[in-house]
Amino acid sequence: MAVWDDVVGQSHVVAELAAAAADADAVVTSGAAGSRMTHAWLFTGPPGSGRATAARAFAAALQCVSPDRALGGAPGCGFCEGCHTTLVGTHADVEFVRTDLLSIGVKDTRDLVRRASMSPAGGRWQVIVLEDADRLTEGAGNVLLKAVEEPAPRTVWLLCAPSVEDALPTIRSRCRLLTLRTPSAEAVADVLTRRDGIEPGLAAQVAWATQGHIDRARRLATDEAARERRAAVLRLPMRIGDIGGCLRAAQELVDAAAEDAKAVAEEVDAKETEELRAALGAAAGTGGRMPRGTAGVMKDLADRQKRRSTRTQRDTLDLALTDLAGFYRDVLAVQLGSDERIANVEVADGIRRLAADSRPEQSLRRIEAVLACREALDRNVAPLLAVEAMTLTLRAA
Numbered sequence: 550m551a552v553w554d555d556v557v558g559q560s561h562v563v564a565e566l567a568a569a570a571a572d573a574d575a576v577v578t579s580g581a582a583g584s585r586m587t588h589a590w591l592f593t594g595p596p597g598s599g600r601a602t603a604a605r606a607f608a609a610a611l612q613c614v615s616p617d618r619a620l621g622g623a624p625g626c627g628f629c630e631g632c633h634t635t636l637v638g639t640h641a642d643v644e645f646v647r648t649d650l651l652s653i654g655v656k657d658t659r660d661l662v663r664r665a666s667m668s669p670a671g672g673r674w675q676v677i678v679l680e681d682a683d684r685l686t687e688g689a690g691n692v693l694l695k696a697v698e699e700p701a702p703r704t705v706w707l708l709c710a711p712s713v714e715d716a717l718p719t720i721r722s723r724c725r726l727l728t729l730r731t732p733s734a735e736a737v738a739d740v741l742t743r744r745d746g747i748e749p750g751l752a753a754q755v756a757w758a759t760q761g762h763i764d765r766a767r768r769l770a771t772d773e774a775a776r777e778r779r780a781a782v783l784r785l786p787m788r789i790g791d792i793g794g795c796l797r798a799a800q801e802l803v804d805a806a807a808e809d810a811k812a813v814a815e816e817v818d819a820k821e822t823e824e825l826r827a828a829l830g831a832a833a834g835t836g837g838r839m840p841r842g843t844a845g846v847m848k849d850l851a852d853r854q855k856r857r858s859t860r861t862q863r864d865t866l867d868l869a870l871t872d873l874a875g876f877y878r879d880v881l882a883v884q885l886g887s888d889e890r891i892a893n894v895e896v897a898d899g900i901r902r903l904a905a906d907s908r909p910e911q912s913l914r915r916i917e918a919v920l921a922c923r924e925a926l927d928r929n930v931a932p933l934l935a936v937e938a939m940t941l942t943l944r945a946a
């Protein structure tokens with residue numbers, strides 16, 4: 550299986566990356582000047598289009614050491630030591646940076662830049678994959694800018710962001726831009742069946758329901774709790790007949806997101822805290838009590854965990870709102886006469902009923918209400934307040 554097999558429905562991007570990888574290989578093996586190779590790339594595309602997956606595949610192709618290359622084979626075999634270790638995240642010269650936090654600051658970025666300037670241990674490329682380049686603070690962007698402007702000869706930066714506008718202007722102007730698109734539901738279903746062994750019927754259903762968002766489709770297919778949460782969200786439009794119902798539905802939506810954040814925290818925080826305590830305690834040899842001067846470090850960790858919890862909660866809520874907007878989009882599609890395009894087939898009856906009982910203008914206003922709520926959350930409006938405002942608007946529309 551070649552590294553590109555995971556990059557679903559993006560043939561134009563794959564062609565460009567494969568050509569660059571071939572030239573990059575020529576640079577390493579024969580010192581040829583790589584005309585199609587670039588040191589800084591910006592992968593953009595809507596959520597679920599597989600930006601990070603494409604960047605990882607490219608990183609693997611850059612590290613490919615398959616003997617077939619000497620026989621004219623393209624780099625990116627998927628099997629050799631270079632490809633394999635990159636894909637599983639253990640290659641010494643490939644750093645994947647993803648963050649649970651809302652922003653990436655100057656200090657972390659300095660560490661990265663230092664790392665990027667090292668020559669590759671494997672003799673090929675030093676690759677840094679920055680999955681959330683849209684989260685760089687302006688200060689961090691300035692630190693990165695210098696590194697991107699004057700890269701070490703064998704350093705490659707792969708930045709990912711939802712859209713060009715999400716990357717800092719100074720950075721994006723120095724990067725080669727790749728634009729991924731939302732893959733078709735068929736392409737997503739195919740990869741879920743082929744790679745994840747998901748039963749074809751279920752794969753087709755979740756691929757269609759998530760409209761080509763591959764990670765969400767996979768999560769829905771494999772995670773019962775995610776399916777239940779989604780079902781609860783899709784029942785919301787039937788429950789907002791009166792103001793009490795609106796407020797209750799809002800509270801439940803926010804509570805569910807908080808639960809999700811708590812589940813993540815329980816899994817990760819305690820272990821993290823214990824590890825740090827052990828590391829600090831062990832260094833000072835004091836056993837159970839925390840040594841002097843370590844309170845600040847512990848507090849840093851607590852702050853980080855709190856920010857991560859906020860982000861998980863926001864992400865979960867955002868997903869719920871995406872599902873909800875999809876519901877009203879379905880209602881609108883039915884009203885406009887394209888019944889066969891319903892994405893949320895599991896609630897098709899409710900969608901048809903609401904379509905018959907309301908007008909297209911109302912559906913439009915409801916979609917706008919959901920989008921307005923997402924924007925409010927982006928601006929850090931208190932979640933319950935934003936969601937209550939939304940459910941009340943949905944009812945009044």
Ligand SMILES: [Zn+2]
Pocket residue numbers: 612613614615624625626627628629630631632633
């Ligand atoms: Zn390979």
